[in-house]
Amino acid sequence: MNTDADFLRAAIALARRHMEAGHGGPFGAVIVLEGEIVAEGWNQVTSTLDPTAHAEIVAIRQAASTLRRFSLSGGTLYTSCEPCPMCLAAAYWARLDCIVYAATRADAAEIGFDDAKLYAELALPPELRQMPMHQALRDEARAVFHAWARKDDRMAY
């Protein structure tokens, strides 16, 4: 078990198993480092009452916890569906090297998930989005940013 197809099938198998068990939506993911699966994830939004518990987020958090580091550089995310914007951005923050996926955002839309709509929303300027966004107190927040930038022991990530 060490080809892209093997790891992607492992992600799809997680999607099926946990969907059938009623844990959440039909999505699964694994993270692979140096040819080994280091973490598994599956959607558990409805079973754990966590709107961020998508398969990829669960797998990323699990991998970081297992490896005891916040960078997963060198790793590949295999996921049964093209990641939504939340999960794709999480993959960037986790410094993963690569993503391999099976179904697309359009396939997800067909069964009622908002991934495609979310990509369109995020590409809009804030004032044109359906989610109302207001800005205030910019200088007060920037003062905290500048204090951080001057902090000798800050840890970048």
Next chain:
Amino acid sequence: MNTDADFLRAAIALARRHMEAGHGGPFGAVIVLEGEIVAEGWNQVTSTLDPTAHAEIVAIRQAASTLRRFSLSGGTLYTSCEPCPMCLAAAYWARLDCIVYAATRADAAEIGFDDAKLYAELALPPELRQMPMHQALRDEARAVFHAWARKDDRMAY
């Protein structure tokens, strides 16, 4: 304490306090429902070794846990900085009503955070992104989607 400025200052105060304590980047967030703060979050990527532990994600997970529901409909997210794409998409998935923020993605870029670059990446088609993305086995994953769509007891979210 019940104006937008009050709640936004609470988020900025969390950013400052936990940045000074060395818990992570200089970001804080609160979630408000019916005029009350129901959850607080602050960046803890480096202290909890979780690349997804941005202030907003932490606050959303905490609110859902406290309220025992995966939808935060009716709630407002106050955050010391414009959310990155991960956190903005999480706000949509959590069905929050509104976002109020202080600093911008450009301010975050000034102190070394990738938010602005991430927005640009996510707006690109997968094949043009810096993150390599490959697709395979679409039909196998779609078969799981269709099994879910036929499941009588599926719970939408």
